[in-house]
Amino acid sequence: MKAFVHEYGELTIKEMNEPFADHGQVAVSIRTAGLNRRDVTIAGRRGNEAGALIIGSDGAGVIASIGEGVSEFSVGDEVIINPSLGWYEHRDAPPEQFDILGMPDNGTFTELIVLPAEQVERKPEHLSWDEAGVLALSGLTGYRALFTKGNLQAGETLFIPGAGSGVATYLIQFAKNAGARVIVTSRSETKRKQAIELGADRALDTNSSWPEELKEETIDIVIDSVGQATFNRSLEVLKKGGRIVTFGATTEDVVELNLRQFFYGQYKLIGTTMGSQEELRAMLEYINTHQIHPIVDRTFSLDDAREAMNYLKESKQFGKVALWISE
Incomplete structure (x- = not known):
């Protein structure tokens, strides 16, 4: 079978042996897979490690x-993959055995x-294959955060700094369906327009003065995955007693x-x-x-x-990036 792997410091397409479904297991013929930021970082985390690892979580x-x-x-059943390994019931933090599919276990960029x-x-019936393939990791992350x-x-x-990420596009839709007001930011005028079309009430230029732009707003909650570049700016516009939720950092992850x-x-920092x-x-x-649809950029x-x-590294996308694997 064909797979996209990391091996000896390189990312490449490679022919791999087909796995076998043992007791309690299922073999899934992948139609589509979704890229996530963690896929971009795996090469750096593995270094020159030997042994081909199939990457991909969604x-x-x-x-x-x-x-x-x-x-x-x-x-013949149509399914989506749950990339959250070893975590079954709701709890305040992941259990010790928690891991994410795609490292160290083989992932989804394979046939x-x-x-x-x-x-x-089971795959939601109203979703296309492209939409289903990019759903689980970002959708789950956004749902728990929100x-x-x-x-x-x-x-x-x-308030969501950074309108174009996959999680942000889920957050906008989830929050609007819950009856909330949603304000986002982006440096890109195109992404700001796309966020409004998706349902955001306002979309600010990232480089604008947030306190000035939001002086008539009351920001109850911020979900920030940008990190150092926006964290303190987000606190500046959050109401007193408000909550800020963070699940990642696309810029530096150390914040003063x-x-x-x-x-x-x-x-409240969560x-x-x-x-x-x-x-x-x-x-x-x-x-x-x-009847929410994931946003697939490309x-x-x-x-x-x-x-x-x-393409994902350059943050050009609005929404998710998908891989078409097989018919």
Whole structure:
């Protein structure tokens, strides 16, 4: 089978042996896969490590075979992959055994993947293959950040620095369907227009004065995954007693914090990452109820996976980047 792998410091297409579905497992013929920021960083994290690792955390496809003991799925079922490994029930933080598909285990940028049956969920019928393939990791991350950790309520105002990320496009749709007001930022005029079309109430130029632009707004919650470049700017516009949720850093992840200003403001700083199987299922129910569609910016073929990675690195996208794996 064909796969996109990291081996000896290089990313390349390679022919790999097909895996076999053992007891309690399913083999999924991948139709589409989704790129995430962690895929871009894996080469640096593995260095020159030997042994081909199939990268990729997100994917959707059709069950090709099932192992003994699997009764909840049948050959031909359309499914999405749950990339959150070893985390089943809601809890305040991931369990010790938590990991993310795609390192150290083989991931989704391949024609066939074998997983425990508990790691797949039925594909929402209203989604195309491209949409289904990019759903799980970003959708789950956004759902937990917004509802489980952020406790967003109808009538509140959500502020999202960086409108174009995959998670941001889910946050906009999730929050609007929950009855919230949504304000985003972007340096790109095109992305600001796209965010408004998606449902955002306002879209600010990142380089503008946020306190001036938002002086008539009350920001109840900020979800910030940019990091050093926006963290303190976000605090500056957050209401006293408001909450800021962070799940990543596309810029530097070390932030200087004025503690006196922070505790006098009575702010709440909340960290989160990914989510549980329970939350993934709640997110799938939410997108089914509201008929939400993931935003796919561009789809590449598996053979063009390196080009897709470079495209994601440059942050040109609005929404998700997909890989088409097979018919």
